[in-house]
Amino acid sequence: MTAVDSFRIETEPYYRPVGDEVAVFEAAYQHRLPVMLKGPTGCGKTRFLEYMAWRLRRPLVTVAAHEDMTAADMIGRFLLVPGEMAWHDGPLTLAVRGGAICYVDEIVEARQDTIVIIHPLTDARRMLPLEKKNELVAAHPDFQLTISYNPGYQSAVKDLKESTRQRFVAIDFGYPAPPVEAEIVACESGIDPGRAATLVEFAQRSRNLRGQGLEEGASTRMLIHAGRLMLAGLSPAAAAQAAIVLPLTDDAELREALAAAIAACLG
Ligand SMILES: Nc1ncnc2c1ncn2[C@@H]1O[C@H](COP(=O)(O)OP(=O)(O)OP(=O)(O)O)[C@@H](O)[C@H]1O
Numbered sequence: 434m435t436a437v438d439s440f441r442i443e444t445e446p447y448y449r450p451v452g453d454e455v456a457v458f459e460a461a462y463q464h465r466l467p468v469m470l471k472g473p474t475g476c477g478k479t480r481f482l483e484y485m486a487w488r489l490r491r492p493l494v495t496v497a498a499h500e501d502m503t504a505a506d507m508i509g510r511f512l513l514v515p516g517e518m519a520w521h522d523g524p525l526t527l528a529v530r531g532g533a534i535c536y537v538d539e540i541v542e543a544r545q546d547t548i549v550i551i552h553p554l555t556d557a558r559r560m561l562p563l564e565k566k567n568e569l570v571a572a573h574p575d576f577q578l579t580i581s582y583n584p585g586y587q588s589a590v591k592d593l594k595e596s597t598r599q600r601f602v603a604i605d606f607g608y609p610a611p612p613v614e615a616e617i618v619a620c621e622s623g624i625d626p627g628r629a630a631t632l633v634e635f636a637q638r639s640r641n642l643r644g645q646g647l648e649e650g651a652s653t654r655m656l657i658h659a660g661r662l663m664l665a666g667l668s669p670a671a672a673a674q675a676a677i678v679l680p681l682t683d684d685a686e687l688r689e690a691l692a693a694a695i696a697a698c699l700g
Pocket residue numbers: 447448449450451472473474475476477478479480481538581583617621653654657
């Protein structure tokens with residue numbers, strides 16, 4: 434058993450395909466091209482990659498990027514163990530050596546000097562330089578890099594550089610068509626398809642408020658949370674209020690607009 438084996442996904446994750454994303458990812462993986470999953474929060478990007486890692490029988494190592502993340506957090510560092518300094522691989526190095534898929538979630542949150550360490554891995558070199566250790570690690574033939582990116586959050590200061598962006602094949606994730614989203618909500622939460630469809634109808638109304646004060650509308654994830662609260666006995670209106678409206682906004686007017694949408698869709 435190697436270090437990445439604990440990152441294997443043993444049972445098939447539930448994933449409902451919504452377009453040609455499975456075929457696109459498989460084609461990219463065949464050539465080990467890096468992939469960028471683009472889309473709003475909670476729309477299925479992580480679940481999709483879990484499914485693909487299972488399908489391709491590759492371990493999946495995930496790194497959640499954040500602004501304090503240093504290159505060492507990704508590639509590794511020397512740590513003091515009794516009597517000596519010993520090198521510890523970071524998650525990216527672990528994936529590169531072990532032939533895993535490495536998923537860097539919300540890469541744009543990381544600083545530029547951290548992001549550039551992926552460059553030599555995402556072109557023909559497929560190398561990871563470990564400068565502190567004086568080592569150049571050649572990527573395992575099965576290694577592949579996938580990143581996620583939410584175009585809605587980006588600002589001029591925080592955006593992917595062209596030299597990073599152009600290294601990736603991209604797959605767009607929007608919210609699925611209403612019947613498909615209802616199917617997902619029903620399946621993941623356990624509520625019946627009829628009630629799942631009304632939640633999706635409400636979500637669509639909330640998504641129309643985007644740009645009018647709401648940064649994002651209700652995600653598929655929020656609908657599943659609401660469904661689970663309904664299954665636990667809450668009324669649809671109370672569940673939608675707790676799982677969707679209150680987390681989404683603190684603005685009194687927007688809450689009123691959402692409450693009106695709840696009344697129209699969920700009674
Ligand atoms: N196509 C789908 N098939 C199955 N489940 C889905 C699908 N789309 C969304 N889901 C459900 O929605 C939940 C949220 O999706 P996921 O965690 O993949 O979002 P995400 O896009 O990675 O969000 P974030 O950007 O915030 O990490 C999943 O846990 C899953 O229950």
